[in-house]
Amino acid sequence: MDMLAHRHLTTLALDVDFAAVVPIGAIPAGHRGIAPVTGGRCTGERLSGTVLPGHDWFVTRADGVLVIDVRLTLKTGDGATIYIAYTGRMVGRGDAMARFRKGERLAAEDYSLIIVAKFECGDPRYAWLNDAIVVGTGAQTVTGPIYTLFEIGR
Numbered sequence: 304m305d306m307l308a309h310r311h312l313t314t315l316a317l318d319v320d321f322a323a324v325v326p327i328g329a330i331p332a333g334h335r336g337i338a339p340v341t342g343g344r345c346t347g348e349r350l351s352g353t354v355l356p357g358h359d360w361f362v363t364r365a366d367g368v369l370v371i372d373v374r375l376t377l378k379t380g381d382g383a384t385i386y387i388a389y390t391g392r393m394v395g396r397g398d399a400m401a402r403f404r405k406g407e408r409l410a411a412e413d414y415s416l417i418i419v420a421k422f423e424c425g426d427p428r429y430a431w432l433n434d435a436i437v438v439g440t441g442a443q444t445v446t447g448p449i450y451t452l453f454e455i456g457r
Contacts, residue, residue, distance in 0.1 A: 309453040312437055313347035315387075317354060317375075319447035333364040343447065345377055350432075352379035367400035369393040371418070383426035389439070391418030409443060416441035420452060 320339045327335035338361060343354035357375035364370060370392050377385040395403060399413040418439045422432035439452040 307455060309438075309455050311347060312435070312452045312454045313345040313350040315343065315345045315354070315439070315450040315452060316444075317343040317447040317449070319359065330362070333362045333370075335360070335362050337361075340373070340375060340447070347452075350377075350379065350385075350429075352377050352383075352385075363400075363404065367395065369400065369403075373418075379429070381428070383424060383429050385426075385429055385432060386423040387420055389418045389420035391416065391439075391441070393441075393443075403443075408445065411442060414443070416443065416448065416450075418450060418452075 318341045320341050323339050325337040327337065338359040340354065340357045340359060342356060345352055345354065355376040355378060357373065360372045362370045370390075372388075372390050374386070374388045377387055379385065393400070393403075393414055393416045395409065395414040396412075399409050403409055403414070418441060420437040420439060422429075422435055422437065424430060424432050436455040437452050438455060439450040441448045441450040
């Protein structure tokens with residue numbers, strides 16, 4: 304069986320202001336909220352810099368799954384500005400998602416957080432990101448998620 308070729312792109316650590324989450328309320332897909340991302344950092348051999356403020360538009364579905372839709376701007380250490388948008392989902396075992404919604408920190412084995420990211424950049428040094436297929440896994444922390452992002456292929 305062939306392995307899927309992948310390469311570490313960056314580790315993205317976000318600072319989220321959980322106290323400032325805007326509850327939109329019940330919508331047909333579940334319960335909508337908007338979480339402000341106040342900053343963060345990305346670190347990697349090919350992509351490093353800071354995260355500028357952005358937002359996470361999330362929906363908690365009736366089955367407990369958390370669906371995320373995040374849009375951010377990255378500022379690289381060498382001055383490039385990069386747009387990143389990613390979608391994904393957080394699924395928990397048993398009552399893990401109910402505990403998470405109450406603010407409990409979950410053990411890594413209690414949940415799965417997976418994303419698919421898309422990048423846009425006009426800087427020629429990072430133009431290769433416009434065609435990159437990127438997936439990632441995430442871990443929750445007290446200050447926000449930390450994602451390990453991988454470029455698929457190449």
